Amino acid sequence: MLKQFFILCSGADTDILNDCSIGEQNKYAGIGATVFFTAVMATIAASYALYTVFDNLYSSILFGLIWGLLIFNLDRYIVSTIKKREKVLDEILQATPRIFLAVIIAVVISKPLELKIFEKEINQVLLEQKNELTLANQHQIAEQFNPKISELENQILDLKSELDLKESEVNALYDTYISEAEGTSGTKLLGKGPVYKEKRDKHDASFAELQQLKIVNHTKISAIESQILAIQKQYTSNVAKSQPIIDNFDGLMARITALGELPWLPSFFVFLLFLAIETSPIIAKLLSPKGEFDFRLQDQETIIKTWTLQNVAERKLVLKTDNAINNKVYNEIADEEEVMNYKRKKARELLQFQADAFLKKQKGVL
Template sequence: MLKQFFILCSGADKNLLEGCSDGEQTKFVGIGATVFFTAVMAFIASAYALFTVFDSVYPAMLFGLVWSLLIFNLDRFIVSTIRKRDSFSSEIMQATPRIILAIIIAIVISKPLEIKIFEKEINTVLLKEKNAMALNNKKEVANYFKSDLDKNKTEIASLKAEITNKEKEVNTLYETYIKEAEGTAGTKKLGKGPVFKEKIAKHNLSSKELDTIRKNNLAKIAVLEKTSKTLKNDLDKKVNETQPIIDGFDGLMARINALNKLPWLPSFFIMLLFLAIETSPIIAKLLSPKGEYDFKLEDIETALKATIEQDKYQRTLLIKTSAMMHDKVYADIAEDKQLYDLQRKNTVELLEQQSNNFVEKQLKTL
C-alpha cells in the first residue's frame, strides 16, 4: 500500500513500472517518498508562516494544506517530466529550469521553519526593537506636545515672576516708610510726618495692586496648569494608544528582518538542507543510469512517434494522389464533346437572360 502510494508520488507510469525489477521500483519509491515528505515540510512551514500572520489555527492549516498540495504537484511534475537522454549535457539542459524552480521552492519552504527554529533568538531581537520603537514613539509624541507645554510653562513662569516682582516692590516700599518713621533713612526725622504719609500711601497702593495682580495671575496660572495637565494626559493617552501597535510588531516580515540580523551561517545551512531535499529527486534522476523503466518508456515513446510520423506521411501521400486523380478526371471531362455542347447551350441561355434583364432595368430608369 505504502509502496504504491510513493510510486504514485513519483509520477511514474504505474502499469509500466509493475513489469520492471524490484530494484527499479525501489528507486521510484525513494523518489516518490522524497516528493511526499517535501510536501509535508511545505505544509508545516506555510502553516506556521500563516499562523504568525492570522494568529488563528484554522486559516493557517487550510492555506498550509493548499500550499503543500501545490508544492507536491510541482515536485511531482518536475520529476516526472525529466527524461533520461543519451547525452548528460542534454539532461543538464533539460533539468536546469526545474533545478532553478526547486531552489526557489526550497528557499520559500525553509524560511518559515528557520523562523520557528530560531524563535527565541528572534524574540530577543524583536524585544530590543520594540523597546527602541517605544522610546522613539514617546519622543515623537512628546515633541508633538512640546510647543504647547513649553508655551504654558513660559506663561506660568511670567505670571509668577510678575507676582514676585510686585511683592519685592511692596516689600521695598514697606521698608522705606518704616525707616522714614524710625528716622533711619529718608528725611531722618523721627515720627510720621508728610513724607511718611506719602510713602505709606505708595506702599498701600502698591499692596492693593499686588493683591489684584496675585488674584488675576493665580487664576490665569490655575487655567494654564489645568491646560498643561490636560496636555500631559493627552500625551500619555497618545502613547498608550500607539503602544499596542508596537507590541504587535511581530508579524512575518518583522521576524524575517529579525532573522536576517542573526548570524547567517546557521540559517544558511538550514536552507542548504531543504535545498538538498528539494533537488534530491532531480539529482537522483540525473546521476542514475538508464534503467529498465527508462528503456521501456523510451520504447513506447519512440514507437508512438514512429506511428504518428507514418500516419502523417501516408496522409500527405493520400492528398497528393487524390489531387492527381481529380486533375486527370477533370482533364478527361474537358475533352468530352457532348458535355461541351451542353455547357455551351447553358452559357448562351444564361447570357441571353442577363442581357434581357439589363435592358429592362435601363427602360425603368428612363
C-alpha cells in the first residue's frame, strides 16, 4: 500500500509500471517518497511562516496544507514530465527550466525553517532593533514637545529673575537705610532722622511690592509648571501608545530582515540542504540509466505517434484525391451545351430580377 502510494506520488504511469520489474517499481517509489516528504517539509515551513503572520494555529495549519499540496503538485509535475532521451545533453536541456523552478521552491521552503532554526539569534537581533526603535521613537516624540517645554521653562526663569532683581533692589534699600541710621553713609549722622525715615519708607514700599510680586509670580510659575506637567503627561501618553507597535515589530518581514543581519554561511547550508532535497528527484532521473519503464513508455508513445501520423497522412491523401476527382469532373462538364444553356437561362433571369428591383426602388424615390 505504501509502495503504491509513493509510486502515485512519482507521477509515473501505473499501468505501465505494474508490468515492470520490482526494481523499477522501487526506483519510482523512492522518487515518489522524495516528492512526498518535500511536500511535508513545505507544509511545516509554510505553517510556521504563516503562524508568524496570522498568530493563529488553525489558520496557519490550513494554509500550510494548501501550500504543501501546491508544492506536491509542482514537484510531481516536474518529475513526471522529465523523460529519458537518447542524448544526455537533451535531458539536461529538458531539465534546466525545472531545475530553476526547483531552486525557487527550495528558497521558499528553506526560508521559514531558517527562521525557526535561528529563532534565538533572530530574537536577539530583534531586541536590539526594538531598543533602537524605542529610543528613536522617544526622541522623535520629544522633539514635538521640547520646544514648548523650553519656552515655558524660559518664562519661569524670567519670572524668577524678576523676583531676584526686585529682591536685590529691596536688599540694597535695606542696606541704605541701615547705613543711614548707623551714620556710615548718606548724611553720616548717627540716629534715625528725616533722611532715615525717607529711606525706610522707600524700602518698605519696595518690600511691599516684592511681596506682591512674589504672590503674582509664584501664581504664574505654578500655572506654567502645570502646563509643563500636562505636556509631559501627553508625551508619556504618546510614548505609551506607540510602544505596542514597536513591541509587535517581530513579523515575518522583520524576522527575514533580522536573519539577513546574521552570518550568511549557516543559512546558506540550510538552503543547500533543501535545494538538494528539492532537486533530488530530478537529479535521480537524470543520473539513472534508461530503464524498463522508459522503454515501455517510449514504445507506447511511438505506437500512438505512428498511428496518429498515419491517420493524418491518409486524410491528406484522401483530400488530395478528392480534389483531383472534382477538378476532373468539373472540367468535363464545363463544355457541355446543356449546362451552358441552363447557366445562360438562369443568368438572364437574375439580370431581369435585378432590373425590376432597381426600377421599383427608383419609382419609390420619385
